[in-house]
Amino acid sequence: MKSKAKVVMEKNQSNKYLGSVNLSDEDMEDMSLEVSYSEGTRLITFILGEEKYGLNILKVRELISFPEGLTRIPGMPDYIIGMFNLRGLVIPVMDLREKFEMTAEERHEFSVIIIVEVNNKSIGLTVDSVSDVIFVKEEDIQETTELAVNVDTKFIKGVAKTKDEMVILLDIDFLLSKEEFDTLLDDKSEK
């Protein structure tokens, strides 16, 4: 009896093993992304106002539709629109339009929050809509701050040019850096 059971169990295990092989294939793909970072980057692109922005997909934790209840944080500047409950985690949401001092837009059905993970912190970013996942080669990325865009250039890493469009690369690490967060408290004292 035992030996039989054992064989069955081992079969299951080997199935599991196969399963994990499949998984790790995906991991491999992800890793190859990292590896090929020097040659190019996979970006998630989104619309904000008139322009298309992109950020490294590896920073993106998930996309969610606009949550039902956001709780405003007292004393925070307007672009921190509040915190909400994402499966037990309390996550702040930053309104990128507000942050970049664009004109506010009514939220519509395509309003999406991109949950990014930077420095082990998960933060939601509101965008007008998410468009695509694209791959850009290193040589197509132009690291320049001389840009005619509506956004304060300190949050811009560069521009990626694809066949038919231009994607502004957001410097998400800086946008959500400790230094930037510290200014939240200063912003508040200005008010």
Place this chain on the structure above:
Amino acid sequence: MDNPALEEFVEEVEEIIEDLEEGVLELEAQPKKRSLIDRIFRDMHTIKGGAGMVMETELAEYAHHFENLLDKARNGEIVCSPEMASLLLSSIDGFRSFLDRIREGGEVNQELIDNTLSQLREFESNAGKNAASPPAEQTPVKEKPQEDATQAEMVEQEQSSSQDKESENNKKNEDQEEAQWDDEDEGEETAYLLHLKFDPEMLGKGSDPILLLKDLKELGDLDIIPHLGKLPDLKNFNPEEIQLWWSAKLVTTHPVEEIEDILIFFQDGKNDVKFELAETPPEDPGLASFGIYDDQDNRDLEQVRIDEAEEKPVPTPELVPNEIVEQKTENTEKPENEIPTEESTKTEPPAVQPKTSPPKQDANKDSGIKTTQSIRVTIDKLDKLQNLVGETVINQARLHRLSSKIMEIDVNLGEMLLQFVEDNEKSVNELQDQILQVRMIPVGSILNNMKRTVRDYATRSKKKIKLEIEGGDTELDKTVTEQLQGPLVHLVRNSMDHGIEDSDTRVKNGKDPTGTISLKASQQEGYVIVEIEDDGKGIDSKVIFDSAVRKGFIDENDDLTDDEIFKLLFLPGFTTTTEVTDVSGRGVGMDTVKRDIEALLGTIEISSELHKGTSTKLKLPLTLAIIEGMMIDVGHQVFTIPLLSVNESLRPIPKQIKKIKNKGELVEIRGEYIPMLRLHNRLNIVPKYKEPTEGLVVVVQHANRKQCVFVDEIVDQGPVVIKSMEDNFIQVPGIAGATILGDGRVSFILDVASLVN
């Protein structure tokens, strides 16, 4: 590696290697434990067999060498020494190297393999020189026939993972058995009855009962009776299945272990192979000479068997339920035998107890318990689990509301749903409790740490101090427990330094020369109370009062109760000792303790009686993760105030409100004027009510300072799970943390300290 058989083999061997390693380490500690040697031997044999099956001949050969070594150990030719243990352990490394090669390709670590093998040869040749005479356990068990009559003993069936027995191995065993037998003097003959029933699919697994019977025959006279009962009709006959089973009687001069050695490979899985001592050595050994391969009609033989059964308890009762009894005569025979066999097992004299099986099972149990007692889990995982449970609790609340809504539309359906939701709620609450329980550890560990503190202090000072600990098994959140250590050391040192007098003084005052400090922990209504009590000189409230006046904390005309005076001890910079010792008295005393305890959401209280002693009482929440909160509404946004800080709440009448120019507003409550804060102003929210007389005033207290907080209304009160703001954001001034309300929304927990100041 895309051969599934090979994959399976690798996984199996990995498992076996683990068992092997564990076994060898245990064997090192108990070198004479036969069950361990058997276990290791079996493991080694299984590796060899498996390797042969998947055509890993090198590996099979490698295992074969070590199997030989273990066989010698089993036969008592070699006593397991530390060298042998390390040899076996290095063989495990060798196996791993083989596995790596199978899995990933490449080469085995040939150096390692060769090394272990040469070590093995060296070891064996050394062992051969001082070839030990077989240890005592090896001597054959010789029984006086009369005693045997009632001593039929079932050898406990052992769990073995060995799958098959190869002829090569048989050969080896035979050789060795032969060799050993040759050395032996003709022992007394002992008869055994064997019950041999096999897994029908045995042949498919590469094994064959004939091998077993052959081996047994080597040991002595074998009398075999095949049972044909289950044999199907010819058209249903499957030649690859074993439907026969055998009873056999073996008369041998060999020790019982040798029979076990043969049977060991068959005592696993679906096989049902047992043996027991027979009543007498057979008078007529010639009976055994019939062929075991015959498929002849065995009526007559069956008769012989039954005759025997009348004399001895042959068919073992354990077998009865599982088999279809073919012979009516047998059937009647069995019940009679059931009872004697059971009894005889109990009255077994130790001499007959085979030394093998029972300890083996114990050994397995031992190691099993060791590994399942506890596991290490990172707090991180617990937090995630707790979050998920928290979500479930929230969803539960949503379900509850949903069922109320459905109730309005369809009463029946609503009630059914409600019933279900309420049942589910119990499980969810239980789940939440359990997950919190996981974080709890007994507070005893840190209480016991104080023993050392007290001992060290007592040896350095002239004081005699004894420490009593009570309620060490009281459980407290791990974080709370850890952070309690500091304040506790402080308080115990205070007691030793300022409380307990030296022995002379104590005797003069009619006290026991040895002072006592007692630490008591107990649980009271969701809080853990830790009391530090000493029977020292107590605190003189007058001294405190004077000191406070001198330092300007109070006015000398102030009228304070003793309790109020003791509270002065917690003021920053307050200290009464004139001499500074290395233990306490630096003026950073009690206020630090108080701050630490408050950081743990706890409270501290001192009570003292002059010349009798001092008691400090710490009241701590069971966990930091959950607090009792009061949910208040300001402009339709819900905030949470820790209930621990809330004194009371009321709706003031207009004349209670006093406005003082440039100083804000005060509320008069029972003659006391307490400053009032309009929370909506602080939080920059448009409130529902403009005046406190319409809304409510919550009186909060922090460090002796009271504050009235004007809010719209109180929404709820209950336990809330605290989430850190910093986890995903930053520390926001005025906010101590966040929590998730029953409806899934985030509510901020107000920082009372910042409200008060």
